[in-house]
Amino acid sequence: MRNRSRSLILLAAASLALVACTEGGDGAGPPGGVPGGGQQAAQPASYPRNETLFTSGTQWGPPVSWNPIATQNYATGTIGFVYETLFLYDPQTDKYEPWLAESGNWTSDTTYEVKLRDGVNWTDGKPLTADDVVFTAELGKMKSVPYSNLWNYLQKAEATDPRTVKFTFGAQPSYQQWANWVYFNAIVPKHLWQGRSEQDVTAGANDKPVGTGPYLYQTHDQDRMVWVKNDNWWGKQKLNLDPKPKYIVDIVNSSNEAALGLLLQGGIDLSNNFLPGISTLVRGGYKLETYFPEAPYMLSANTTWLVMNTKKAPMNNAAFRRALANSIDINKIVNGVYGQIVKPASPTGLLPIWDKYIDQAVVDELGFSFDTNRAKSILAEGGFRDTNGDGLVENTDGSPIELTLAVPTGWTDWMEAIRTIAEGAKAAGINIKTEFPAQTQVEDMRESGSFDMILNNERQIDNTPWTYYDYVFRLPIQQQQTTVNFGRYENQQAWDLVNQLDKTKVDDVAGMKAVTSQLQRIQLTEMPLIPLWYNGLWAQYSNAVWTNWPSAKDNAPKHLPTTWRGYMQRGAIKMLSDLKPAPPAK
């Protein structure tokens, strides 16, 4: 009896598990489709380590979408490995590089002509034609396609011959935004995409991706995404580029710590995770490398800003905002919180690649730096006084100031950083409390405008500082601010200048500088948001299997070492061709 009952329980539970497993097998086994239009390589029993590149740091959940239109959601490498763009923009050289396009030129002030390369095929065998490009641009007529704003300034896209597309714009085209569009957005095949509903286009999983790129879909699972090299890739001949890894396995992250463990074991070749202690490991003989061998170790990818809600007192007062900027001990954050893997931001907030657009005279005159006494005197001049003698200033109407600075819980570096900011503010007499709500709540507050202060770093390194000024100044203010100007700062003059910048040609650097100089003057006097530090393009690589990684060293490749979404078309794809197999261990 005793034995029978026990085995019964075990049996019952086991059969339950079995049922669940078999069901799981049906729904979840290796996807049955033959992506890549039948070109998929035969399935090997395992991938040879010396032909496989392991990456991590992009995918934080199981891969579920291969849709290049859903730009923040697609499986690592969908744009870059499979779908390709007309141009690449390399921030390291500030050059646009023809990719699917052979050339692109403004034939007049309002027409732009793209000439496609000859002999580029989709992986199902059909050739890439001008119709595909026109079709992709016209997808933007659907309102929920991320680049639907294209049709605010574009009037017509037409294929004048199978390899030529003519784009016609209204008067004063948005040159800067257009330059952004042609390099950032991937071209999709018309013959497979036409007839798809708007929902399918913007949100479909597109689980059989057919592109033109150097890799093909191999398989995926909850914890990985596997790509296999496309041996017929056009770039081998036309660009003389040959990606070295036969397989790319992108590992889904559960935590940065797990990625670190794998990296140390040689189970990841390129990690784009944020690993705060990496500076010690790089110097500690672990065969690990970062772009710079010493501080700041990483290239800069984006600026972290302190966003203040300018609709609320006292953040509606420019003097207060400037005082706060002067109260922040940014070096303490850079050294203490980050171990020097980030750099303090320029007072303009512009990334190092945009140095040439910074008007140093304006910065010298109006810039800020950590100086508690100066912060105090700006507060005093602005009418903020400590009327009740508690060491903290009050509003100009005498009411006490109590502000909340919020970052998502679990973002440990930001949590530490805002503690430092609050300390610095307190020393200057500003009362700031820190708060760590869930990420969705922070997003909620940010979009509805119910926050006092938050940190944000959404705009990435890009082809034009316009994207940053758009982020700072965009008008009109909406009920929900979803992507830009979270602080709801209103300045029509500044927004007009941003639009003027947009309509300046990209090669007219002097014209752009004339506008950015004026914008910097407004920004530094008004301080709508405070630039803090440049977040790194987190990248650490192991030299165990692959070498010749991008590096600041002489003779090393200089491409951006990352698999992050949106970076392949910023030149990162070329990193794969530079890699060399490591010499066999002795």
Added chain:
Amino acid sequence: MRRYFARKLLIYVLTFFVAVTINWMIPRLVPGDPIQGMVARAGAQTPEAAAAIRAQYTEWFGLDVPLLEQYLRFWADLLGGDLGVSMWLFPASVRSVILTALPYTLGLLLPAILLSWWAGNKFGAYAARRKVLDNAALPIWYVLTATPYMWLAILLLWSLGIVANVFPTAGGYGFLVVPTWSLDFVGNLALHWFLPFASLFLVAFGGWAIGMRNLIIYELEADYSHYLQALGAPSRLVRRYAFRNAMLPQVTGLALQLGVIIGGAVVTEIVFSYPGLGYITLKAIESGDYFLLQGVFLFIVVGVLVANFIVDVVYVLVDPRTRTGVGGGRA
């Protein structure tokens, strides 16, 4: 007997209805709008595009209709076997997300819970009142059980994974391996499974063993044991009776464990980067993914109910007293 199970079944159906309703409600009471996160992730470049995307998602998820209608639709879909679409893992369906993850979670937790229960009970019963074992072995399990699980898991990972390099530190199977029905693949699967399994087993084993030991000691002090001993029954027989009596609370404990299986998976899956439902549940909570949470909760509710039902049946089998009660028979 029939009336007993009919009554049980009715209770289960009611519980299911209430629990699922609560599951539907809770995510919606949590502050924060999941659509906002989705819009942010959609990568709209202008406010107009963002507004269009928001409208599309709101309609897609049916969040633009009154709550009552949402609730009725939810039941209609559920009964039709449709769990909806995940928001965090958009556009994957909740069904496919859960079914992909489930084999890993069950494959890890069921053996860990069942084996630790079985072995722990055996060992606890054996160790009770045996000086050497009681004094030497059990303290180790006390320490293991009292250890924060997280810490133990990290320690195992660090020592056996990273330092000794015997076991892999991440993944459900080797990242170089292609899933096939071969011995190599199964071996690889087992290798990755072992550390997470061992960590769960060790902690749970101690708990069961200690519980069983205490129960046995209690039973050995009971009158019937003393009486048996006085009659001159061999100690083996006395212990066997004690064991059978001590089993009953342990069976109840097992049912509870089986029910809350998912909760136990979260930390394990994160520390060992092991695929499964735990990590997915955590992310679903973080991103306020109503539909995925509903799906996972549904699975938990069904799990608890099924486990309870099995225990009800098992009780009837193992405990003569219940059997008499159920049968309404003569004492």
